[in-house]
Amino acid sequence: MKKVLVSGGCGFLGSHLIDRLLLRDDVELILVVDNLWTGRTRNLAHINDPRLDLAECSIESYASKTRFDEIIHLASPASPPWYMREPVRVIQANVHGALNLLGHLAPQGRVSYTSTSEVYGDPLVSPQPESYRGSVDCTGPRSSYDESKRCTEALLFESQRVSGLDIRVARLFNVYGPRTRIDDGRAISNFIGQALTTGALTVYGDGRQSRSWGYVDDIVEGLARFFWRDSIRYRGPLNIGNDREIPVIDIARHIQKLVPGTTLKFMPPAPQDPTNRRPDLTIARAVLPGWKAEIPYEEGVRRTLEWFRAELARGLEPLKAPEPLFELGARRKARTGTHG
Amino acid sequence: MKKVLVSGGCGFLGSHLIDRLLLRDDVELILVVDNLWTGRTRNLAHINDPRLDLAECSIESYASKTRFDEIIHLASPASPPWYMREPVRVIQANVHGALNLLGHLAPQGRVSYTSTSEVYGDPLVSPQPESYRGSVDCTGPRSSYDESKRCTEALLFESQRVSGLDIRVARLFNVYGPRTRIDDGRAISNFIGQALTTGALTVYGDGRQSRSWGYVDDIVEGLARFFWRDSIRYRGPLNIGNDREIPVIDIARHIQKLVPGTTLKFMPPAPQDPTNRRPDLTIARAVLPGWKAEIPYEEGVRRTLEWFRAELARGLEPLKAPEPLFELGARRKARTGTHG
Numbered sequence: 001m002k003k004v005l006v007s008g009g010c011g012f013l014g015s016h017l018i019d020r021l022l023l024r025d026d027v028e029l030i031l032v033v034d035n036l037w038t039g040r041t042r043n044l045a046h047i048n049d050p051r052l053d054l055a056e057c058s059i060e061s062y063a064s065k066t067r068f069d070e071i072i073h074l075a076s077p078a079s080p081p082w083y084m085r086e087p088v089r090v091i092q093a094n095v096h097g098a099l100n101l102l103g104h105l106a107p108q109g110r111v112s113y114t115s116t117s118e119v120y121g122d123p124l125v126s127p128q129p130e131s132y133r134g135s136v137d138c139t140g141p142r143s144s145y146d147e148s149k150r151c152t153e154a155l156l157f158e159s160q161r162v163s164g165l166d167i168r169v170a171r172l173f174n175v176y177g178p179r180t181r182i183d184d185g186r187a188i189s190n191f192i193g194q195a196l197t198t199g200a201l202t203v204y205g206d207g208r209q210s211r212s213w214g215y216v217d218d219i220v221e222g223l224a225r226f227f228w229r230d231s232i233r234y235r236g237p238l239n240i241g242n243d244r245e246i247p248v249i250d251i252a253r254h255i256q257k258l259v260p261g262t263t264l265k266f267m268p269p270a271p272q273d274p275t276n277r278r279p280d281l282t283i284a285r286a287v288l289p290g291w292k293a294e295i296p297y298e299e300g301v302r303r304t305l306e307w308f309r310a311e312l313a314r315g316l317e318p319l320k321a322p323e324p325l326f327e328l329g330a331r332r333k334a335r336t337g338t339h340g
Numbered sequence: 341m342k343k344v345l346v347s348g349g350c351g352f353l354g355s356h357l358i359d360r361l362l363l364r365d366d367v368e369l370i371l372v373v374d375n376l377w378t379g380r381t382r383n384l385a386h387i388n389d390p391r392l393d394l395a396e397c398s399i400e401s402y403a404s405k406t407r408f409d410e411i412i413h414l415a416s417p418a419s420p421p422w423y424m425r426e427p428v429r430v431i432q433a434n435v436h437g438a439l440n441l442l443g444h445l446a447p448q449g450r451v452s453y454t455s456t457s458e459v460y461g462d463p464l465v466s467p468q469p470e471s472y473r474g475s476v477d478c479t480g481p482r483s484s485y486d487e488s489k490r491c492t493e494a495l496l497f498e499s500q501r502v503s504g505l506d507i508r509v510a511r512l513f514n515v516y517g518p519r520t521r522i523d524d525g526r527a528i529s530n531f532i533g534q535a536l537t538t539g540a541l542t543v544y545g546d547g548r549q550s551r552s553w554g555y556v557d558d559i560v561e562g563l564a565r566f567f568w569r570d571s572i573r574y575r576g577p578l579n580i581g582n583d584r585e586i587p588v589i590d591i592a593r594h595i596q597k598l599v600p601g602t603t604l605k606f607m608p609p610a611p612q613d614p615t616n617r618r619p620d621l622t623i624a625r626a627v628l629p630g631w632k633a634e635i636p637y638e639e640g641v642r643r644t645l646e647w648f649r650a651e652l653a654r655g656l657e658p659l660k661a662p663e664p665l666f667e668l669g670a671r672r673k674a675r676t677g678t679h680g
Contacts, residue, residue, distance in 0.1 A: 087498030088442070095435045095491060102428070119478060133475045136490075138459060139509075139577055141501060143494035150476075151435060151491035154483035158427030161481065169479075237479055 001028035005068040005104065007059040007097060008075035010039030012179045013114065013172075016220045017072065022049050024228070031055060033062050037089070038077045043179050059097035067106035072227060073098055073113045073152075078175075080142060080270060081185040087144030094148035098155055102165075110166040112227040115153050115237060117173040117212075118146045122274040126245075129280040130171070130237045141271045153237060160235060168227050173241025173279050177216030177300060178307035182316065187248050188213065188301060192308050195259035205269030207249025212278045214242040215300035218293035225288045234287045239279035242293035251297065258305060341368035345408040345444065347399040347437060348415035350379030352519045353454065353512075356560045357412065362389050364568070371395060373402050377429070378417045383519050399437035407446035412567060413438055413453045413492075418515075420482060420610060421525040427484030434488035438495055442505075452508040452567040455493050455577060457552075458486045459511060462614040466585075469620040470511070470577045481611045493577060500575060508567050513581025513619050517556030517640060518647035522656065527588050528553065528641060532648050535599035545609030547589025552618045554582040555640035558633035565628045574627045579619035582633035591637065598645060 004021060008014045009032030021030055030051055032044070035058040044052070055062065059075040075093045077083045083090045098113070105111060120128045121136035136146045159165040180189040191201045222240040226232065256262050284291065344361060348354045349372030361370055370391055372384070375398040384392070395402065399415045415433045417423045423430045438453070445451060460468045461476035476486045499505040520529040531541045562580040566572065596602050624631070 085502070087502060088439070088495065091435065091491065091495050092439060095431065096439060099428070099432060099436060121473065133461065133477055135473045137473055138490040138493050139497040141498070144498045147487070147491040147494035150478040151431065151487040153478045154487035155428065155431050157479040158424075158481070158484045162425070162427060 002026055002069040003029040003031070003066065003106070004070040004072065005031045005033060005101070006072045006074065007033045007062075007101065008039060008073075010034035010036060010041055010043050010054070011074060012043070012177075012181070012184070013078075013175055013216065013220070014039065014074045015043035015179055016177070016216050017074070017223060018044060018047070018052070020220055020224045022047065022052065027051060029053065031066070031068070033057055033059050034075065035059070038079075038082055038181060040181070058093070060092045060100050062100060062104070064104060066104070067109070068104055069106050069109050070228065071101050071105055071109065071111045073101055073111065076145070076148070078116070078145075079185040080145075083145040084141055090144040091148040094152045095155065098152045102159065108166065110168065111156060112168040113152060113156055113170070114223070115149045115169050115171045116145070117171055117239070117241065117277050117279065118142065119150050119153065119171060120277070121146060122272065123276060126276055127243060127278040127280040128239070130239055130283055137272060167235050168232075168238075169236030170223055170226055170238050170240045171279075172219060173214055173239065173277060174211045175214045175216055175219045177304050179216075180304070182308065182311075187211070187251055188304060189308075191252050191255045192301070192305050195255050195262045195305075196308055196312055199262045200265045201252045201255065201262055202265045202267050203249060203252055204267050204273060206266070207252060208247050209273055210245045210247045210276045210278070212241050212243055212245050213251070213297045213300065214240070214293050215295040215297075215303075218242065218295050222284070222288060222291050222293070225291055232287060234283070238287060239281060239284055241279040241281070243279050243281050244296070245276065245278040246297060251301070254298065254301060255305070258302070342366055342409040343369040343371070343406065343446070344410045344412065345371045345373060345441070346412045346414065347373045347441065348379060348413075350374040350376060350381055350383050350394070351414060352383070352517075352521070352524070353418075353515055353556065353560070354379065354414045355383035355519055356517070356556050357414070357563060358384060358387070358392070360560055360564045362387065362392065367391060369393065371406070371408070373397055373399050374415065375399070378419075378422055378521065380521070398433070400432045400440050402440060402444070404444060406444070407449070408444055409446050409449050410568065411441050411445055411449065411451045413441055413451065416485070416488070418456070418485075419525040420485075423485040424481055430484040431488040434492045435495065438492045442499065448506065450506040450508065451496060453492060453496055453510070454563070455489045455509050455511045456485070457511055457513040457579070457581065457617050457619065458482065459490050459493065460617070461486060462612065463616060466616055467583060467618040467620040468579070470579055470623055477612060507575050508578075509576030510563060510566055510578050510580045511619075512559060513554050513579065513617060514551045515554045515556055515559045517644050519556075520644070522648065522651070527551070527591055528644060529648075531592050531595045532641070532645050535595050535602045535645075536648055536652055539602045540605045541592045541595065541602055542605045542607050543589060543592055544607050544613060546606070547592060548587050549613055550585045550587045550616045550618070552581050552583055552585050553591070553637045553640065554580070554633050555635040555637075555643075558582065558635050562624070562628060562631050562633070565631055572627060574623070578627060579621060579624055581619040581621070583619050583621050584636070585616065585618040586637060591641070594638065594641060595645070598642070
């Protein structure tokens with residue numbers, strides 16, 4: 001029987017992964033370590049299972065004598081306005097968090113990590129294979145997230161090389177779905193939250209920037225197969241996503257059709273917003289035979305919209321829009337213009 | 341009067357920077373924090389100045405109530421065989437070290453950081469301007485160094501953006517000179533050490549890979565101007581190096597001429613060894629008017645050779661060659677070949 005630690009298990013993605021973990025019959029303990037920065041205990045409130053425990057704590061300062069057979073390191077905000085506001089904490093959660101977690105692993109234990117398509121930055125190659133080295137500005141306004149994910153990948157792959165650490169590293173592409181915070185700030189939840197409250201959908205730039213939107217059930221299915229199937233010998237990095245690439249503006253217009261009477265509000269582009277993003281799934285198809293992201297955005301958006309509607313009906317707090325992205329970039333732009 | 345903390349001050353570069361710091365008359369304390377991993381106290385043994393103090397401690401676990409007006413974060417091995425052997429410690433020193441140091445800074449204090457041309461990876465652009473995003477494999481055998489430097493840059497620039505932290509970030513290109521360890525493992529010290537002991541200079545690959553060799557006095561002069569001139573408004577990243585690009589094999593042949601009777605021994609290439617490296621110094625010329633790396637490799641190599649010769653005459657330990665680079669990559673290569 002296994003002990004599993006999940007950092008960030010109260011978050012959007014984490015809570016769905018916990019649901020899947022509880023279906024396993026070889027697990028005796030699932031300890032969620034979460035500081036509730038972006039995570040929420042209500043994401044796990046539907047669970048009544050004595051194997052689940054919660055330590056409310058930042059992962060970089062978590063301490064215990066328990067050693068875990070599996071550690072799944074999810075702790076990190078994943079939305080630009082959140083990680084741009086507190087970049088130091090983002091690096092602490094990812095890199096320092098991973099360093100700390102290595103000390104809590106049982107012998108022969110496995111560390112699984114959710115990295116991101118952001119390691120590719122604003123890619124010059126499409127679709128992006130795992131071997132693509134990316135185009136990331138390591139001094140830019142997205143760098144706390146992009147570079148701490150890259151550095152944590154380095155930590156894990158290098159630990160694998162020098163000491164044989166058992167690792168799994170997945171790179172996720174734009175996951176969305178129920179349990180996203182209404183103030184998360186990424187496109188789909190933003191559009192839906194706005195459609196159901198203010199009625200004005202904010203589009204940054206011209207909306208032609210494209211993403212590959214992965215509905216959470218599909219992504220968690222991929223993670224479950226990759227993270228806990230012992231027969232898999234490939235450790236990553238593994239792209240997990242939906243390779244149907246759709247411009248942001250198409251999502252906005254689709255949601256406009258679903259919620260009549262909504263309008264589009266165009267804002268300046270977010271700083272260093274990637275122009276495109278699409279996974280090359282060649283390795284995923286080989287490593288996870290039978291898996292694919294099957295739910296089209298039309299269906300995923302419908303389910304997400306329903307969930308948000310129900311949440312708002314239950315009396316969730318009113319929409320708190322996140323700080324506009326473009327303001328976050330202003331100071332930085334002024335600085336880089338000064339040479340000498 | 342200022343209190344200055346220098347992490348890694350017992351190292352090759354650090355000890356030269358300490359010599360320069362002691363010439364300042366506005367400094368009351370220079371605390372060197374060094375765990376003597378690659379640093380050596382004998383690099384500072386020539387100094388007799390009551391302002392200099394040493395804490396033998398890893399920078400990520402350094403604790404004190406003293407707050408410093410300037411923090412110069414150098415702590416990290418910089419040579420591939422050293423950082424490839426203990427990648428976790430490298431990430432700890434750079435990233436966790438920097439996170440810890442932020443808590444030891446006085447209000448309005450400045451953090452200066454020696455980043456590296458390795459943030460450019462194996463560059464596809466030459467010379468490399470600071471805006472070049474690089475070509476780094478974040479899962480590769482050099483990634484602990486490259487990615488922890490990139491991530492620490494992100495930490496500092498993002499701290500600057502969100503909270504106005506005063507920072508200086510330099511990217512150094514292949515520094516060499518006296519006080520390099522004889523077992524350092526980088527080309528010039530390796531060739532000289534081998535020329536003076538075994539007589540066989542090991543060249544990895546065909547030796548056509550090029551570097552821009554910066555003699556330590558030139559580099560430290562650049563750092564001194566950039567790190568502690570208050571009038572400079574540009575915070576970095578700033579390339580500091582010599583832009584005369586020379587193939588490794590030319591250095592080996594030059595040293596053969598200086599030490600007759602030596603031979604070349606060709607070894608398999610080091611894993612992911614960059615093919616080229618040359619700084620674009622446009623910004624450096626604007627930010628540091630009058631500064632340039634003036635000492636040609638012929639003169640720098642002569643001085644370094646003299647220094648090594650004197651050290652060996654003083655009874656230094658015999659040459660301990662570092663573990664061959666190519667063996668470090670072997671396991672990694674086997675792993676990435678396995679998909680599914």
